[in-house]
Amino acid sequence: MPPYNLSPSRIARYYHFGCDRFLRYAATPGSHRQTDGVPKPPQDGNPVARAVLEGGYAWEDRLLDEHLAARIHVAPGDPAHRRDLAWTVEESVLRLQDVPVGGFLYQPTLRTPPAFYDRFQLDAELLSFSDCRPDLIEVREANGRRLLRVHDAKASSHQKLTHRVQVALYALIIETLLEDAGLEAIGVDPVGGVWLAGEDEPGLFDIDRVRSGLEAFIRNRLTAIFTESAANAFWHLNFRCEWCEWFESCRDEAEATRDVSLVPNLTIHARRYLAQLDPPLDTLDAFGNALCQDDADEVLAGVASLAGKRLRLRKLVNSLAKDSPFAIGGASVSLPRGENVRFVLTLQTEPVGGRVYVWGFHRTGGRGVFGEDAERTIIRVAANDHEETLLTLHREFVRELHDRLLRVHQHNDGLAFEEKLSLQCYVFDTYEESLLLGILVGLLDDPDVGPLALDLFFHFQSPELLAAQAHPDGAVFFPLVVLNRIVKDLVALPVPVVYRFADVNRLLQPEEFGSQYKESDFFTFRYSNQLKSDAIFHAWTKERADLLDAVSDEIGRRLRGADSVLRGFRERAEKHPHTRLVAYAPKFRLPATVDIADPYLSRLAFVVRFEEISRCLAARERRTRPFEERLAAGSVIPFIYQKDGRYRTSRPVDIDWDELFPRYLLSAHDEPGESAQMRYDDFGNKRSVRPPKHAVALAEV
Known part of the structure; x- marks a missing residue:
């Protein structure tokens, strides 16, 4: 050979x-x-x-x-x-x-x-x-x-x-x-x-x-x-596989053999680790059986993405086996219980140059601000792939979104706190978040919309804001909520490999007035939530103007479908005893420019505040995990009451006493205590040693 x-x-x-x-x-x-x-x-x-x-x-x-x-x-x-x-x-x-x-x-x-x-x-x-x-x-x-x-x-x-x-x-x-x-x-x-x-x-x-x-x-x-x-060559089915020549044969094999690759969001490193065990855990049945064994936590500890997630993985495997969703438990600190005004956004790119060629957003609420007859859904598609056309499209996105947010800001200005409107923006997947920030970064120095892009960037804050010469005067904790990230954290769905938009929409329909998304092979991938580019490619190269309308219609269906996912998820979260929504949408305002003239000092102030916020949110995120995951990760310390009136711990504790500031939150291990821990605002209380008015106390060990 x-x-x-x-x-x-x-x-x-x-x-x-x-x-x-x-x-x-x-x-x-x-x-x-x-x-x-x-x-x-x-x-x-x-x-x-x-x-x-x-x-x-x-x-x-x-x-x-x-x-x-x-x-x-x-x-x-x-x-x-x-x-x-x-x-x-x-x-x-x-x-x-x-x-x-x-x-x-x-x-x-x-x-x-x-x-x-x-x-x-x-x-x-x-x-x-x-x-x-x-x-x-x-x-x-x-x-x-x-x-x-x-x-x-x-x-x-x-x-x-x-x-x-x-x-x-x-x-x-x-x-x-x-x-x-x-x-x-x-x-x-x-x-x-x-x-x-x-x-x-x-x-x-x-x-x-x-x-x-x-x-x-x-x-x-x-x-x-x-x-x-x-x-015998190692393989793993994931979202990148659709660009491989052998995708179809591997997908058919995975489905026929019930390969462990079907577990949603299983990483390549985790799949390789499972294949190297003795015996190898190559199938859903083998993996499911291993997760029921006494040494499951020890086995999973061999790779970071699996460590401490035994119960989560069991629910994912059971969901696929029984074709039924299961609540994983825990809470979301980013998804609010509700809001007065919400915008669901999407942006899509073409594969040749990676440029955004269509965007859209759908508004719910805010009739008193926008009027009864105001257009709720705005969608724009590039008619061709010329640089000037695409630049105009991006500028229009900034103008339209800024106009909507500014109206809510102006409505709230001067009102009492309880009369102000809250506002929250959403996308379905993380790539849409990246594309939105990319447009704002790219237009910061634009002569036409640069100031508007900076205003939006002050709201949609990210580390990329360091590139700007001016910085916001306040923090926005969760300006853009990624729905699929929340769903993956809190719900095990019977969806193989990745949580696809069409499947999530189908499984999380609200009880009333839902929008059922009907997928088409012309627009949807098997393992990606991005829009296929076939339609826009034909529209541009074959002068098919009708396909521009088809793209616009598809974006409209996706926006309404994503809004439906949000409502359906909230309905289920409110009914489930171990899935908590503990956040409230903030009363909206567009941040102003911080009053620091020197750009380097302004940048330094932003970095310090951003890092402080990130640390506080990371601590709060850890507390929202299901109790079993927190226990395995060592982020929770159980204290067990003894008959002599004292408590003992079930594991060693760092006893480096801090006399100035307590490092722990103490609560009963019950529903009020769990909710209080998850609702505790680390950033708002970062300099306070007084116990908050909840079923939780500050403590030192």
């Missing part, structure tokens, strides 16, 4: 999926896949995937023409087919030696030398690194020595681990190539570059931060993946 085929890009994709099976399947020569048990992948007919590839080529062309035209060295040939031009192996070695300092070599061909296989103790008859072509090699000079810096052009919005791994592997190959050719006078720059779409300069990174892990993988794990059969 010919050797398995490897390359920097294939190794980088392995890091993306974290899946031995992917690498084993992808590297198997086509002529031996059937005999080696590798399923035949479907034909790639996805136009969006092709658009992503074409977007990469387009950015590469623009990079060469606009940024490197005077410094690029391209192999001879027809300039009209530049992307097909590459230096031969022999020419590449020569050009690495003679390209002038400051120049860039485009698409040299690198042949992995014997020195590489020797360094990493690889069998060249088993594994073969094919000839590879880094996009750009920059020639630099340091301390009189010629240095080669590897750059990769990526049509992406941000630098990823996979980009850094690919660049680092190119650098390792070049390093051994120079060693093999006896070119000691030339070195490899320990800094690599990833040139992202639209950027004027490459994003640089320290290759050594990737190198040690990459070298350990190549030396210690790579061979093992290929010495066992393909059937």
